[in-house]
Amino acid sequence: MHTFEILFGNWVVRKRWWIIVASLVLGLAAASGGRLLSFVNDSRVFFSEENPQLQALEALENTYVKNENVFFILAPKDGDVFTRKTLTAVEELTEAAWQIPYSSRVNSLSNFQHTRSENDDLIVEDLVLDAQSLSDSELEEIKYIALNEPLLVNRQVSDRGHVTGINVNILKPGESQGEVREVADFVRVLADDFRVKYPGLDIYLSGGIIIDHAFGEASLRDLTTLVPAMYLVLIVIMGLTLRSVAGTFVTFLVIAFSMFTGLGLAGWLGIALTPASANAPTIILTLAVADSIHVLITIFYQMRAGRSKHEAIAESLRINLQPVFLTSITTTIGFLSMNFSDAPPFRDLGNVVAMGVIAAFFYSIFFLPALMAVLPIREKKQAEQREFRMIGQFADYVIRRRAGLFWVMLLVFIPLASGISQIELNDNFVKYFDESYDFRRATDFAEDNLTGFDVIEYSLESGEPGGINNPNYLLKVDEFANWYKAQPNVVHVISITEVMKRLNKNMHGDDPAFYRIPESRELAAQNMLLYEMSLPFGLDLNNQINVDKSATRMIVTLKKVTAADLRELDENARDWLSLNAPESMFSYGSGLSIMFAHISKRNIESMLGASIFALILISAILIVALRSFKLGFVSLLPNLSPAILAFGIWGLAVGEVGLAVSVMIAMTLGIVVDDTVHFISKYQRARREEQMSSPDAVRYAFETVGSALFITTLILAAGFTILSFSGFKVNSDMGQMTVITIVMALLMDFFFLPIVLMKVDKSVDKRSVTQ
Amino acid sequence: MKRFLSVCIICLFLSLPAGVLRADTPEEQGLSIALEAERRDDGFGDSTADMKMILKNRHGQESVRLIRIKTLEVKDDGDKSLSVFDTPRDVKGTAFLTFSHKQGDDDQWLYLPALKRVKRINSRNKSGSFMGSEFAYEDISSQESEKYTYKWIKNEPLNGVDCFIIERYPVDLKNSGYTRLLTWIDKDEYRVRKVEYYDRKKSLLKTLTLDGYQQYLGKYWRAHEMHMVNHQNGKSTVLLWTNQQFRQGLSELDFTQNSLKRVR
Structure with missing residues (x-):
């Protein structure tokens, strides 16, 4: 072993030019894979395909429809949504939102399908039509209806009527990473246009698509800000500790090569960068520098002790080969074990860093000493x-x-x-981003003023086709929705029963006494049929009712909750269901927040x-x-x-x-x-x-x-x-x-x-x- | 020499496509194709048929609805039709009456047996889903030629059948869910073979294909299978038609609000 190390050190010094050329060629070849790197902008990237909660969510989305959205938050500076000016803006933005790429559904205060009875007929129409021409009394009436509509309050409009939101559902084909960016870019321009046109409005952007976009942005931002900062810090520290320009220069090359090799190999392997794996470069830089330092410090020590440069290099390799090899291998094992993580971004991080660390080992024992051997270095002999x-x-x-x-x-x-x-475990994908992100500030504003962003979803089964019209089922769903509304931090619950009750009232001449679940399943089904036939494009109920009408979707919106709150709520809800509801209705909560x-x-x-x-x-x-x-x-x-x-x-x-x-x-x-x-x-x-x-x-x-x-x-x-x-x-x-x-x-x-x-x-x- | 020249000119003209010879604009050509299709369906009088509607979602779940439909041809206006829902059982006996019009909104009423009442439907919302399916009311209602403007695009075979491809643009853009409908009509019988629906942002939303055409009374063609696929949400709906009958002696009296309550 020792003889091998001596031979190795001398060999490196002798073949220095060959090694330098070979390192450059191999390094550039590997690094050229960097052009294949892409950024993932998807909040679901943290879940593996085997994750049962992801599978449950996807099943729910395939049954109804995927709820990916862009959420516009409109805050009039005069503090009142119900003015001709603001409602006109809402109406216009609602119309314009249909032009957003992949938009499939737009929900706003203006296109809310208000139902009422008139001459024994059911009138279903937009709540706000031609806002510009509304009289003061009509404005008052719209305000009254909106602030008393459970489906609107705390979702589309604040209970004080000072902030309103427009929700746009996005159905991406899911064929390329560019789709999210396409939507995000479009809505940013749209928001800017409206800011110019309506200076009296503050407009914020949030929603799943914007969050997904931020995931991609976060990777890019970390790469472009942290990595240069890292280089700066490392160069300063090396300069101070090594007190050698050549040493600092060589180390800089080694860590840069290690980083680009790791990233390039990731590109060749088709690994896409996520906010977690995008930090592989920073980590590689940090780890690679240690190898170089150990080799360099010994070289300088030997030279100060009076040896020639080439002797010092050979001696340094003799002493350091084994420990540098050992530390590289143990570091690699540590990072490779991240492959057992359920979150794919950590597997990528582990693999990219492991490749970088191995590259750093080779550069430190071949490239670095070879380069030192050809650079002019003078060290005074010191006692x-x-x-x-x-x-x-x-x-x-x-x-x-x-x-x-x-x-x-x-x-x-x-x-x-x-x-x-x-230690308390808490994860919230919105709070993953700090306040330097626009959407985080938008989301915080919305949480303070309008609605929440944490969502628990349920698909509540009735157990038979058409069973959602059964009054027993509806009463139970209504009871469950009411239970949820009584829980802390719950701001809003979407349940089909709200529509059912309202329709029943409308069908009985708007008699408030009939604001309840219909008595017979036939009546419920026929009311619903009439209502569905009256709904315009993009506002149907297919996102809430499955095809054979055996199940409905319930969406609970919460704000300012911790992961522990969510877990507890989900568990309490399950307890409630198993205690109070028929077996078929039992369901786990689903959705990104829960995941x-x-x-x-x-x-x-x-x-x-x-x-x-x-x-x-x-x-x-x-x-x-x-x-x-x-x-x-x-x-x-x-x-x-x-x-x-x-x-x-x-x-x-x-x-x-x-x-x-x-x-x-x-x-x-x-x-x-x-x-x-x-x-x-x-x-x-x-x-x-x-x-x-x-x-x-x-x-x-x-x-x-x-x-x-x-x-x-x-x-x-x-x-x-x-x-x-x-x-x-x-x-x-x-x-x-x-x-x-x-x-x-x-x-x-x-x-x-x-x-x-x-x-x-x-x-x-x-x-x-x-x- | 003179004769040879004139023969050449005649040959040249004969080889030109008919459309160019008539020198119509694409808009006029599109309209004439639509009018010809409409003309060929003139005079069917009345018809009855059973329709089976099969809904499918992305998760592979299916649901079936059975509907009986009567249609009455109306001179100089849109057809009248009456649909009776047999399943799902909760809506059994519910009947849907439509007077379609060449100009203006259609009239629609729904009879709800549970309430024993006839309710008028606001038909501005014709763009919405029909019974939770991927068909909008505007897709299955009587396709009067006045409801669209037209443009001929090109001629191209579809599955070996020579077709005109025309675009239709809804006249009532405000209430329609579409900006244009790309429509394949076969040259032989002027039957619609395929329709692509483009939504308000001009993206492809749905594709309808029509198959199983049969001829009745030696003249009228009816498709017996219609497949509608929604490309955006991955859901689909199939309509299967059976028991198609013509000239059953139906009259205006079978298509009144009062008649709704009598249907079984």
Whole structure:
């Protein structure tokens, strides 16, 4: 092994030109796949096809129709929707909305199909017709009708009548990613036109399509803002720590090549970028830099110690080949285990980073030393280096105070770790985006003033064709809808029973006493038939009633709910149904909000096994590489505890966390292990090769890798801090938690691992002394 | 030499397509095709038929409705028709009366046996779904030539049958769900073979194909299968016609509001 490493180092120096050319060619070939990359703009991308909740939602959508929408929010500055001016704008925008690509249905205050009785006939017509010519009393009447219509209030109009919304249902063919953009671009222009034409109106844009569009935007934004910031930070840190222009330049090339190789290979493999996988570049940059730093620091150290440049390079490769290989392989395993996640974007993230890390390994051991070998580098020979004195003093302190430190660490560890119990899982796809996104502000405004954006949907089965006309069924559905309306945070419930009751009243000469479910199923069915025949294009009930009239759709809208609220509500609703409704009616709640409410838990479950598997595999690799079962076992402690501490600290300081938490262990494990590998391998070398006592070996390990560990931790922390500036919450949470984990890992490696090593080896030392 | 030249000119003219020779505009050609189709259906008097309507959604669920239809030809105005719903059983006995008009909105009434009342329907909303199907009322109502303007597009065979392709534009654009209907009419018998419906944003919404044409009284062709596919929501509806009969001796008296209550 050692001879191979010596031969390898010399070979790289000798073949430097060949290696540089080959690296450039291979790197460019891989990177050229980058042009095949595309951005996914779909909020459903976080769910695998096997996800049962996604399957349930798709079944519901195939039975009725998919509810993808654009939602215009109109807020007149004078605070009154019911003016000729504003209603004219509503009428015009309703008409214009039919021109939005893939629009299939437009619902607004103006085209609401108002029903009334006139001369014993049923009149079904637009609530607002030709707003410009309405008299004051007609305006009053429209206002009265609208604010007393359960289907309108808190959905199309606020209960105060100061904000109104126009909902456009979009039916994309689903053939290309461009469709969402096409719709989003169109509605933005449309909104701008109306802003110009109606300066008295504030117009906001929200809805599923706009959210989907933001998912694509988030990826692009992270790529174009975080990655350049990352480069800047890394260059500054490298410049400061390496104090070498050539070293910084070479490292810059290595990380750029690693990043482009990872991304390019992703392109070749047809991986599309999602808000999660779009951060692969940032993570690759961070991880790739560590390899370069280890190789470079040794080169400079050897040169300062008086060796020639080529000798220093060969020596650095001899020393670093094994640990760099080991850390790369463990990091790769950690990221590859993300393939067990239920959320495809994390699988992509894991795979892209893994490819980048492997590329970084090869660039660091071939390209970097070869390039260093041809660049002019001068290092003065120095007798003693200042940082080694500092780190030596630090090592002495740890060794001297080891008994006390051990207990201090335990005393700190236990209460911090117990913070895990404070962690609350919360995912909300709207809140994934911070306020820098237009649609997030629009959605917040709508939640404060008009309606909600979290939706639970049900398909309520009657159990027989035509059964939805059965009064017993209708009464039960009405009861269920009323139960929901009484729940906290519920702003609106769409149920077919609202229409049924209103029609029954209309059919009895608008007698309010008949605002109830019809007595016979024949009457219900015939009222409905009459009504359906009176509805215009795009406003039929086929989105609420299935073809054989055996089931209806109920849509519950909520606002300001947490994932826990949603889960609880869904569960209570199921309890209500199983207790009060016939068996056929029982149903799970469906919809994106519910799916996101379960996403963290589901992903944690799928990732837990994968993380344990990765941990076992990594520990096994360490045992083999270190050729010591004991050390491999001891390494578990500093490998596992940082994530536990990070969760605990997060629980105490923040509490709420989403999807990011599920992949944390898998992701940080590979990184955290690196520090342990470097420390333990140096400790072991001192014990085996130099026959040092355990405290001396600890001091040796500190002196050889202490500063490198400190610098790489600094770099990693900086990198993931930058990730935490992402406007996408999953990424910023991931960034922050990783920073905490990495810092914890360094603390564990500096204050706890040495002490444990000394404790474990104390008996061995005693034995060898007595011998 | 003179004779040879005139023969050449005659040959040249004969080889030209008929349309070019008549030098009509595409609009006039379209109209004349529509009028010819209408003329060929003149004089059928009255007819009765049973219609089976099969609704399908994207999830593969199906539902069937059975309807009996009587039609009376009216001179100088649109036809009158009366439909009686037999299933679903909740609407059994419900009857739907229509007086279609060449000009202005059609008149429509619905008899509801549960209420024992006849209710007038606001037929401005003709663009809506008919009984939850993918057919709008305007798709199955009497297709009077005055309800559209026309434009001939081209001639092209459809499944081996030579067809005129014309576009129809609804006159009442405000209340129609469509901007244009691309229509295939065969050259032999002027039967509609296929219709593509384009919605308000001019995207393809639905396609109707008509099959199983049979001739009655040696003159009148009726399709016995109509397939309507909605391309946007993935749902479809099939109409199957049976028991088609002509000249049953129906009169105006069979098509009054009072007659609605009597139908079984």
